[in-house]
Amino acid sequence: MRGPKANYVVGERLVRELGSWGLxxxxxxxxxxxxxxxxxxxxxxxxxxFKQLLREIRFIGTKSMTVIFLMGSFTGMVLSLQIYHTLRKxxxxxxxxxxxxxxxxxxxxxVLCALTITGRAGSALTAEIGIMRISxxxxxxxxxxxxxxxxxxIPKIIAAIIVFPLLTAIFDVIGIYGGYLVGVKLxxxxxxxxxxxxxxxxxxxxxxxxxxxxLMFGILVLWVCCYKGFYTGYGAEGVSKxxxxxxxxxxxxxxxxxxxxxxxxxx
Amino acid sequence: xxxxxxxxxxxGEQKVLKGVNLSISDKELIAIIGESGGGKSVLLRHLIGLLxxxxxxxxxxxxxxxxxxxxxxxxxxxxxxxxxxxGALFDSFTVFENIAFPLREKTGLPEDEIRTKVEESLEDVxxxxxxxxxxxxxxxxxxxxxxxxxxxxxxxQIVLFDEPTTGLDPIKLHAIHRLIVDTHNKHGFTGVxxxxxxxxxxxxxxxxxxxxxxAIEVIxxxxxIVHSHDRIVRQFVTxxxxxxxQATHYTSGG
Numbered sequence: 001m002r003g004p005k006a007n008y009v010v011g012e013r014l015v016r017e018l019g020s021w022g023l024x025x026x027x028x029x030x031x032x033x034x035x036x037x038x039x040x041x042x043x044x045x046x047x048x049x050f051k052q053l054l055r056e057i058r059f060i061g062t063k064s065m066t067v068i069f070l071m072g073s074f075t076g077m078v079l080s081l082q083i084y085h086t087l088r089k090x091x092x093x094x095x096x097x098x099x100x101x102x103x104x105x106x107x108x109x110x111v112l113c114a115l116t117i118t119g120r121a122g123s124a125l126t127a128e129i130g131i132m133r134i135s136x137x138x139x140x141x142x143x144x145x146x147x148x149x150x151x152x153x154i155p156k157i158i159a160a161i162i163v164f165p166l167l168t169a170i171f172d173v174i175g176i177y178g179g180y181l182v183g184v185k186l187x188x189x190x191x192x193x194x195x196x197x198x199x200x201x202x203x204x205x206x207x208x209x210x211x212x213x214x215l216m217f218g219i220l221v222l223w224v225c226c227y228k229g230f231y232t233g234y235g236a237e238g239v240s241k242x243x244x245x246x247x248x249x250x251x252x253x254x255x256x257x258x259x260x261x262x263x264x265x266x267x
Numbered sequence: 268x269x270x271x272x273x274x275x276x277x278x279g280e281q282k283v284l285k286g287v288n289l290s291i292s293d294k295e296l297i298a299i300i301g302e303s304g305g306g307k308s309v310l311l312r313h314l315i316g317l318l319x320x321x322x323x324x325x326x327x328x329x330x331x332x333x334x335x336x337x338x339x340x341x342x343x344x345x346x347x348x349x350x351x352x353x354g355a356l357f358d359s360f361t362v363f364e365n366i367a368f369p370l371r372e373k374t375g376l377p378e379d380e381i382r383t384k385v386e387e388s389l390e391d392v393x394x395x396x397x398x399x400x401x402x403x404x405x406x407x408x409x410x411x412x413x414x415x416x417x418x419x420x421x422x423x424q425i426v427l428f429d430e431p432t433t434g435l436d437p438i439k440l441h442a443i444h445r446l447i448v449d450t451h452n453k454h455g456f457t458g459v460x461x462x463x464x465x466x467x468x469x470x471x472x473x474x475x476x477x478x479x480x481x482a483i484e485v486i487x488x489x490x491x492i493v494h495s496h497d498r499i500v501r502q503f504v505t506x507x508x509x510x511x512x513q514a515t516h517y518t519s520g521g
Binding site for chain 2: 131132135136137139140142143144145146
């Protein structure tokens, strides 16, 4: 049987390990915030790198259009199909339009769009920055007295701020149209009802919520992905680990912040 | 002039530099040789401020690069050109864009002047007609030449070479060495080269510093190094497995 002294030793070790974990987590968070702060300085201090910004907008935005189109249309179609059968039980099929639109605009649009861009562009950006780090390209920039935050990081974050709300808007519109195809063309809801009820129930406030969320997710995703790439480990294994961590961390943070933002907006 | 004074650097428990002292004169071409993993590249990275020492000073023209603020460090970095081990060329840029990059970012030169300078520098390193190629389309030797052209384009006072011939066949190795000597003669920079190329390096540099166990063991002209009576230096330059340098990590490591 374990004596009180042994219990005390185990307890002390537990507290020490917990404290050490807490301190290291705090340190990592502080490091991440400093990284973001350092990058944002160059959003306001010239010279601005417009060419890099356009390149990032093309990479994160334009090249994500196909996948956003596919995700948006099928999300809207599935939503319409599922919601229609639930509403029919209550005889409220007329509410299909607002239900699809509100689900998309307030929640699913920003979240699924952010998760899709994380998978398509975020992972690639982490790998790109990581490879630049291990092949000394970032050191080469520093050696030329050029700040990598200005050249590599802030154009990506600003591109995300511009692109995420736009892609989310496209996702929402395509989703609503996908819902229309299933609800109206397949399930027989009247087109007038679908859109007029939507117009009645969806307000600017809902659009604003979706916009703020997408803006937040854009900063979050690019912040995590750039950070993980910038401080990648050694070799191919280090880059692969950073890329996985960036995608997992971004996805979890999207869902957590979605809940927090959702609660705040409802409150 | 570069003066390294009592430089110490550890990574965790591992002490890599244990009091390096070295003076490098203006326009001198010096090689730092030593065991693999012995801290040569670490020393080189300190010279450009990519690493901060735990203790010691590095004076570049009497300014301590380890103590200056970020802005002053950037000003001092403008005196340097660096040829990294793998070239460190930007993957997404063409050869032309890579070499033009420091000029576009650091000088207000008009584009036609930049074009002329880039073409001249490519001619200097014996590469013409590759301006529109990407680094991935070049051979190892060509990448090193482009890296050299990029390092020299801003006409730096000091050029650091981190193993500039790693992975090259003997002919390309000699060609890169020849190129370094020619560009050194033409531009008159101070050159610091980390190298493993013994004996080829003897014909390239003015002096050789031998880094052993975190400090400069011997420094001298190539002739002095070749005829050194120091047992450690003799073992290293002859590549013998028997001697004071422990060979266990060479043999057991495979």
